[in-house]
Amino acid sequence: MGAVKSKRMPRAVREQQMLDAAVQTFGQRGYMTASMDEIAELAGVSKPLVYLYLNSKEDLFIACIRREAKALVEAVRAGARPVLPADRQLWAGLTAFFTHTARHPDGWAVLHLQARTHGEVFAAEVTAMRADIVTFVTELLLAAAREAHRDPHLPSGEVAGLAEALVGAAEALADWANSTPGVTARQASTTLMNFAWAGLGDLMAGRPWSPPDGEASDTGAGVGAGVGVGVGAEDTDAGAAVHAGRTSPVR
Amino acid sequence: MGAVKSKRMPRAVREQQMLDAAVQTFGQRGYMTASMDEIAELAGVSKPLVYLYLNSKEDLFIACIRREAKALVEAVRAGARPVLPADRQLWAGLTAFFTHTARHPDGWAVLHLQARTHGEVFAAEVTAMRADIVTFVTELLLAAAREAHRDPHLPSGEVAGLAEALVGAAEALADWANSTPGVTARQASTTLMNFAWAGLGDLMAGRPWSPPDGEASDTGAGVGAGVGVGVGAEDTDAGAAVHAGRTSPVR
Numbered sequence: 001m002g003a004v005k006s007k008r009m010p011r012a013v014r015e016q017q018m019l020d021a022a023v024q025t026f027g028q029r030g031y032m033t034a035s036m037d038e039i040a041e042l043a044g045v046s047k048p049l050v051y052l053y054l055n056s057k058e059d060l061f062i063a064c065i066r067r068e069a070k071a072l073v074e075a076v077r078a079g080a081r082p083v084l085p086a087d088r089q090l091w092a093g094l095t096a097f098f099t100h101t102a103r104h105p106d107g108w109a110v111l112h113l114q115a116r117t118h119g120e121v122f123a124a125e126v127t128a129m130r131a132d133i134v135t136f137v138t139e140l141l142l143a144a145a146r147e148a149h150r151d152p153h154l155p156s157g158e159v160a161g162l163a164e165a166l167v168g169a170a171e172a173l174a175d176w177a178n179s180t181p182g183v184t185a186r187q188a189s190t191t192l193m194n195f196a197w198a199g200l201g202d203l204m205a206g207r208p209w210s211p212p213d214g215e216a217s218d219t220g221a222g223v224g225a226g227v228g229v230g231v232g233a234e235d236t237d238a239g240a241a242v243h244a245g246r247t248s249p250v251r
Numbered sequence: 252m253g254a255v256k257s258k259r260m261p262r263a264v265r266e267q268q269m270l271d272a273a274v275q276t277f278g279q280r281g282y283m284t285a286s287m288d289e290i291a292e293l294a295g296v297s298k299p300l301v302y303l304y305l306n307s308k309e310d311l312f313i314a315c316i317r318r319e320a321k322a323l324v325e326a327v328r329a330g331a332r333p334v335l336p337a338d339r340q341l342w343a344g345l346t347a348f349f350t351h352t353a354r355h356p357d358g359w360a361v362l363h364l365q366a367r368t369h370g371e372v373f374a375a376e377v378t379a380m381r382a383d384i385v386t387f388v389t390e391l392l393l394a395a396a397r398e399a400h401r402d403p404h405l406p407s408g409e410v411a412g413l414a415e416a417l418v419g420a421a422e423a424l425a426d427w428a429n430s431t432p433g434v435t436a437r438q439a440s441t442t443l444m445n446f447a448w449a450g451l452g453d454l455m456a457g458r459p460w461s462p463p464d465g466e467a468s469d470t471g472a473g474v475g476a477g478v479g480v481g482v483g484a485e486d487t488d489a490g491a492a493v494h495a496g497r498t499s500p501v502r
Binding site for chain 2: 120167176194
């Protein structure tokens with residue numbers, strides 16, 4: 001990124017530099033305000049080269065949306081661990097999501113704010129990504145429900161609604177975390193676990209969900225948080241880490 | 252509404268007819284596609300009269316956003332009952348929200364889809380309304396937490412995050428309910444109560460939250476649902492209605 005410029009640089013590398021600069025500019029200054037001049041300058045290339053590679057401001061923006069959407073979906077999928085118990089799976093997935101949105105605030109702003117605000121063509125790109133994530137979450141919840149249930153308490157229509165609620169809550173919390181000073185990825189994950197897993201009922205009665213011990217080195221949840229997290233403790237996928245129980249709140 | 256036309260009709264009444272027609276047209280056909288011609292025709296007035304009253308398509312759209320936002324916020328505030336126990340309060344508020352969005356799908360589409368997709372000026376109108384609702388929900392949760400707690404387990408920063416999660420989940424579920432055939436306001440409310448109050452943990456263990464008996468005539472939750480709801484049973488604000496417990500799922 002930045003003012004690197006070399007005639008020998010391969011096209012793919014240079015294109016990624018342009019996209020890096022574009023995501024940063026669109027995310028921080030907004031799609032309408034951002035100019036191709038400043039994007040080219042930030043990428044360290046000439047404006048004609050940006051047009052040559054990406055064609056137009058609209059196409060450049062769509063390329064940004066697609067790249068950021070792909071990265072987010074991959075991060076969430078990589079975070080999920082089907083071998084874990086359901087609550088640990090959810091915790092791992094949420095942590096992956098909030099860690100990614102915290103590390104890429106401009107990418108998240110492009111996806112969740114800019115792309116949805118500037119016309120239906122851009123919004124449709126994000127809608128497609130969102131549908132992918134809802135489907136993925138629905139499958140996770142269905143698998144967890146099948147595992148947990150002696151009898152089929154949760155029909156698939158209900159699970160689809162729960163997945164929508166979970167994704168909607170996660171989106172709102174990512175916006176909130178990225179715009180509220182001092183809120184870390186871990187805190188956002190914990191808030192949503194308390195909300196979605198323990199539920200407000202248990203939460204208000206002083207019974208929050210607690211993250212497992214020693215998983216900071218495991219999921220990357222410790223980004224910027226580090227409060228009360230045992231660093232360096234090894235975790236395994238076998239779910240060997242013991243839950244801290246529901247007796248003490250973790251923030 | 253419709254093709255009513257009278258020279259003696261007061262301006263305020265006629266303006267509401269124009270707004271009715273505009274909300275319907277913007278909500279169903281989208282802001283870009285909707286034409287002032289069809290809005291005037293649907294309102295039963297001439298196009299010049301629409302411009303005379305509402306000035307421009309942009310101003311007409313902003314007037315629609317403001318009217319629908321005000322109606323939604325009022326419906327949610329009217330639905331909340333501070334004298335009830337916390338779970339009943341939440342149930343009443345959610346039921347009011349989903350009943351309103353189910354009864355006014357075009358208004359909801361204007362607020363949550365159209366207004367946010369067509370530029371920052373419109374999006375800012377919705378952001379202001381959303382902030383109102385988040386503040387209101389935060390206050391409700393803080394009051395409930397204060398009531399429930401012997402010790403202060405829920406600091407206000409955590410409650411702000413929970414309010415964001417709840418509002419985000421409700422928005423996503425309203426979209427889902429309005430676009431999924433057969434999903435009623437009561438079902439959407441129940442899904443969110445299960446998600447947010449009971450929590451996925453209890454839910455997967457077969458312990459959903461159950462709505463109180465006999466509140467259909469109380470909150471209007473029975474709109475289009477009516478499954479297993481005692482009709483005509485009187486409810487009181489004193490919370491006399493007995494919870495059905497957490498042993499059987501309600502859908």
